[in-house]
Amino acid sequence: MTSLPEPLSARDTESIAYHTIKDRLPVILSKIADTVYRLKNTIREQHGEEGAKELKDIVGGVSKLRNELQTDKPILPLEDDRADVTTWNKYLEEQTSLIGYPPSWFKSAWLYVECYMYRRVQEAVEKCKILKSLDVFQEQKQKAFLNSQGAILILLNYSMKIVKDLENEEELDVEKLFQQFTQVALWGNKCDLSISAGFENSQTGCPLDQVETLKDHILINDLKPLWTYLRASAPGRVDIILDNAGFELVTDLCLAEILLSTKLASSIHFHVKALPWFVSDVTKEDFDWTLQTLGRSNSIAMNFIFQRWKGRLSNKSWNLQVHDYWTLPFDFSEMKMRCSDLHKELSKSSLLFFKGDLNYRKLVGDRNWDTTTPFAESLRGFHPAPLCTLRALKADVQTGLAEGQAKAVREKDAEWMVNGNWAVISFCDRTVQ
Numbered sequence: 001m002t003s004l005p006e007p008l009s010a011r012d013t014e015s016i017a018y019h020t021i022k023d024r025l026p027v028i029l030s031k032i033a034d035t036v037y038r039l040k041n042t043i044r045e046q047h048g049e050e051g052a053k054e055l056k057d058i059v060g061g062v063s064k065l066r067n068e069l070q071t072d073k074p075i076l077p078l079e080d081d082r083a084d085v086t087t088w089n090k091y092l093e094e095q096t097s098l099i100g101y102p103p104s105w106f107k108s109a110w111l112y113v114e115c116y117m118y119r120r121v122q123e124a125v126e127k128c129k130i131l132k133s134l135d136v137f138q139e140q141k142q143k144a145f146l147n148s149q150g151a152i153l154i155l156l157n158y159s160m161k162i163v164k165d166l167e168n169e170e171e172l173d174v175e176k177l178f179q180q181f182t183q184v185a186l187w188g189n190k191c192d193l194s195i196s197a198g199f200e201n202s203q204t205g206c207p208l209d210q211v212e213t214l215k216d217h218i219l220i221n222d223l224k225p226l227w228t229y230l231r232a233s234a235p236g237r238v239d240i241i242l243d244n245a246g247f248e249l250v251t252d253l254c255l256a257e258i259l260l261s262t263k264l265a266s267s268i269h270f271h272v273k274a275l276p277w278f279v280s281d282v283t284k285e286d287f288d289w290t291l292q293t294l295g296r297s298n299s300i301a302m303n304f305i306f307q308r309w310k311g312r313l314s315n316k317s318w319n320l321q322v323h324d325y326w327t328l329p330f331d332f333s334e335m336k337m338r339c340s341d342l343h344k345e346l347s348k349s350s351l352l353f354f355k356g357d358l359n360y361r362k363l364v365g366d367r368n369w370d371t372t373t374p375f376a377e378s379l380r381g382f383h384p385a386p387l388c389t390l391r392a393l394k395a396d397v398q399t400g401l402a403e404g405q406a407k408a409v410r411e412k413d414a415e416w417m418v419n420g421n422w423a424v425i426s427f428c429d430r431t432v433q
């Protein structure tokens with residue numbers, strides 16, 4: 001057996017891993033400290049001096065973390081009482097004995113240290129009593145949603161029309177709809193807040209026009225085999241491993257709606273993060289807030305969609321699942337060994353959609369692959385059910401390209417791997433339990 005390529009790491013100073021750890025993560029941490037600090041008066045009014053003291057401790061914890069990162073200190077064990085602490089600390093021991101020295105920010109696997117950073121932020125929050133459920137990214141996520149209102153309204157008006165047409169049994173081209181909504185969800189992934197270090201990154205253009213204008217920017221487009229598979233297996237359970245809140249979440253919910261309305265799926269299982277993650281990732285609270293915000297609006301389309309989606313949650317055609325595995329540093333090939341219950345749960349599905357860049361990195365193990373390595377090979381045995389990745393490229397890892405394709409796209413756009421303007425829809429129909 002040939003050995004696997006090396007994990008991506010900031011050791012390579014030309015890489016996006018290096019840029020992220022050196023420039024992007026410290027900015028994200030400073031922004032958290034600012035946001036938390038700004039809550040001071042409100043928290044003091046609500047919870048008195050005890051609340052203000054906890055806020056100060058969070059800021060202190062985050063500043064200490066930024067200092068550790070910038071000076072390449074060793075990764076420290078976690079010290080809060082969340083149930084995942086043992087797993088994280090055991091992994092630190094595992095990594096230490098594997099590489100022969102304690103992992104550190106600029107020397108170790110990018111995936112591990114970047115995930116660890118978000119978990120350490122949570123540690124500062126977990127240590128609180130009053131502020132234990134504070135989401136340090138909540139304000140940014142809600143702002144991103146509100147700033148994408150125009151695009152959301154266009155998409156929901158269009159979705160409402162399709163849903164009504166389908167209910168009236170009008171003849172619609174289901175394959176075309178499937179392709180369109182899958183691509184809307186694909187490009188929804190352009191909008192994440194961690195790529196922009198937490199600065200404004202909302203959807204402003206028309207999401208439906210974008211499907212047409214960005215067609216040539218899909219480097220791998222497996223929509224045809226995906227459609228053939230889905231139609232043959234329909235209607236089954238479809239799982240969406242969600243990525244970002246805001247506009248992207250709405251595109252995913254619309255895709256889910258269309259899959260159910262066209263009877264391509266019988267139920268949808270959404271997987272959300274158990275804690276605030278990579279700035280913009282969806283938690284259960286974000287999911288609920290998004291629906292409530294649609295319900296509170298005075299737009300007809302938003303209200304119509306809200307009622308429909310509320311109904312989907314209560315009749316269980318939509319299900320929300322939270323699992324700690326999504327906020328651990330492991331890649332997905334390790335899931336069966338490290339967390340057989342989630343692997344088993346995913347194997348009940350007929351199709352898994354993995355949204356976004358981080359999920360892609362975890363699918364392919366965040367390794368320095370030759371870009372022509374077949375996608376199925378880069379999954380390294382992770383086949384709980386047929387799966388499809390909908391990902392805008394934001395990290396310098398890619399598999400499944402044709403010979404010469406990477407060179408050709410690099411000539412058009414030197415930043416193609418990291419600027420979110422290029423995307424892949426890679427489908428693998430293998431199932432190995």
Ligand SMILES: O=P(O)(O)OC[C@@]1(O)O[C@H](CO)[C@@H](O)[C@@H]1O
Nearest residue numbers: 192194195356357358359394395
């Ligand atoms: O998973 P998402 O939301 O599409 O992207 C997350 C991301 O912005 O964060 C990491 C860099 O900090 C990269 O993996 C990627 O660029």
Ligand SMILES: [Mn+2]
Nearest residue numbers: 243244278281
């Ligand atoms: Mn994300």
